[in-house]
Amino acid sequence: MLELKVTNGNVFIPGAGFFQTQVGVKDGKIVMLGADLPEAVRTIDANGKTVMPGAIDPHIHLGIFNDFALECESETRAALAGGITTVGVFMGGAESYLPQLGSLIDIVNSKTSVDLFFHLSIFTPDQMAEMEQYYKQFGVTSFKFYMAGVRGVFPGVSDGFIYEGFKKVAAMGDRATACVHCEDQSLLDVAFDKVCRETPEGTLCDWANAHPNMAEEEAIMRAYYLAQKAGNRLYIVHISTKEGADRFARLCTEGDCRAFGETTSAYLSVDKKDDIGLFAKMLPPLRGATDVDGLWERVRDNTLSSFGTDNVSMNRAIKQAEKGMLGAMPGYPILQTHLPAILTEGYHKRGVSLETILTKATANPARIFGLYPQKGTIAVGSDADIVVLDLKKERTVKSEELFSYGDFSLYEGKTLTGWPEVVIKGGRVAYENGGIFIEPGAGSYLKRTL
Numbered sequence: 001m002l003e004l005k006v007t008n009g010n011v012f013i014p015g016a017g018f019f020q021t022q023v024g025v026k027d028g029k030i031v032m033l034g035a036d037l038p039e040a041v042r043t044i045d046a047n048g049k050t051v052m053p054g055a056i057d058p059h060i061h062l063g064i065f066n067d068f069a070l071e072c073e074s075e076t077r078a079a080l081a082g083g084i085t086t087v088g089v090f091m092g093g094a095e096s097y098l099p100q101l102g103s104l105i106d107i108v109n110s111k112t113s114v115d116l117f118f119h120l121s122i123f124t125p126d127q128m129a130e131m132e133q134y135y136k137q138f139g140v141t142s143f144k145f146y147m148a149g150v151r152g153v154f155p156g157v158s159d160g161f162i163y164e165g166f167k168k169v170a171a172m173g174d175r176a177t178a179c180v181h182c183e184d185q186s187l188l189d190v191a192f193d194k195v196c197r198e199t200p201e202g203t204l205c206d207w208a209n210a211h212p213n214m215a216e217e218e219a220i221m222r223a224y225y226l227a228q229k230a231g232n233r234l235y236i237v238h239i240s241t242k243e244g245a246d247r248f249a250r251l252c253t254e255g256d257c258r259a260f261g262e263t264t265s266a267y268l269s270v271d272k273k274d275d276i277g278l279f280a281k282m283l284p285p286l287r288g289a290t291d292v293d294g295l296w297e298r299v300r301d302n303t304l305s306s307f308g309t310d311n312v313s314m315n316r317a318i319k320q321a322e323k324g325m326l327g328a329m330p331g332y333p334i335l336q337t338h339l340p341a342i343l344t345e346g347y348h349k350r351g352v353s354l355e356t357i358l359t360k361a362t363a364n365p366a367r368i369f370g371l372y373p374q375k376g377t378i379a380v381g382s383d384a385d386i387v388v389l390d391l392k393k394e395r396t397v398k399s400e401e402l403f404s405y406g407d408f409s410l411y412e413g414k415t416l417t418g419w420p421e422v423v424i425k426g427g428r429v430a431y432e433n434g435g436i437f438i439e440p441g442a443g444s445y446l447k448r449t450l
Ligand SMILES: [Zn+2]
Pocket: 059, 060, 061, 090, 310
């Protein structure tokens, strides 16, 4: 007897298409697909709904402005309710990660409601020397390099440093990945100083002006060049500009680098003129409507491979939007609205195919980060992380109804169309009828292998 089966749904299997099939679950795994599955303890009728693999958000942050354990608990519940069943968390800092990771993983295993893996940012030669150890002890196979830093918080690293890091990633093999934040520091510095002189009280548009589009485009060229020379796999995080995405498309056509581009749901759905104002301050900044459209074109033609959120949770008290362009903190809680925002802007408004959208939200990040086919698909043997998606469901966003502790949303008062109805995590019904039915710690840390 099955523990769970999902019937009557339109089942999306990335790479294969949509099928009218039942999905059978036992011991946390998908064990059967077919027309007439055996009886199950619980049957979920997905009539009229899309059944998809749990989304994978490969790009989130936890514990930047608030306690890691607190955010690990509340924000992974927001993710879950939004149909995200696996997250990749970027960790940073100037210290060795070796003494920290064990206890962080213990926290993850006791607090998270989704499965979670780490990417480690590499800032120092000591950290670079330990990359192999991070893999051997903790199963970390992806590393991040910042071509530009955050003023007053941390500096970026040089091309020379990045090239050394890329060679180490290349030496780790095909399944190791270098993630890069692409913006040129010197172009930012000049623009930033000018904006600070002229409009220090600034708006979200001024904030965008302090981070010119060309700074992203230029840095993408350099990152691609360095990766070609070093021979590593490259993942460009949060591409936010039309210029950057277009340049990346040309590089990929002409070059032979194994390169992947990510954009985020915010860059695909909110522009710098939005009423939300400085609550949407972010690094890189939200851009213009031309960029939003340009990114969607690069989603459509498959230049961009995956969708993240770059979620940095916070509430209004931490955000301090009232402190103006310079005083407001960068980031926003966005996990629960990730899929609905992409479906609204891509599928409903622009007619981007559901297959394109869902593949970039599931199988692609799973493949890139070495989790496929355990994650990112609906297949016999895969983890039973399954979302029953109601594409037609409209919901007006009220941040107080979302699971994040954050008390604002980029979509406050806006209606998004396409929401998860049921989320199954590890074979259990985890989210249903607006409630969460698993305890913190039901998810776990994912060690990856090369
Ligand atoms: Zn980020």
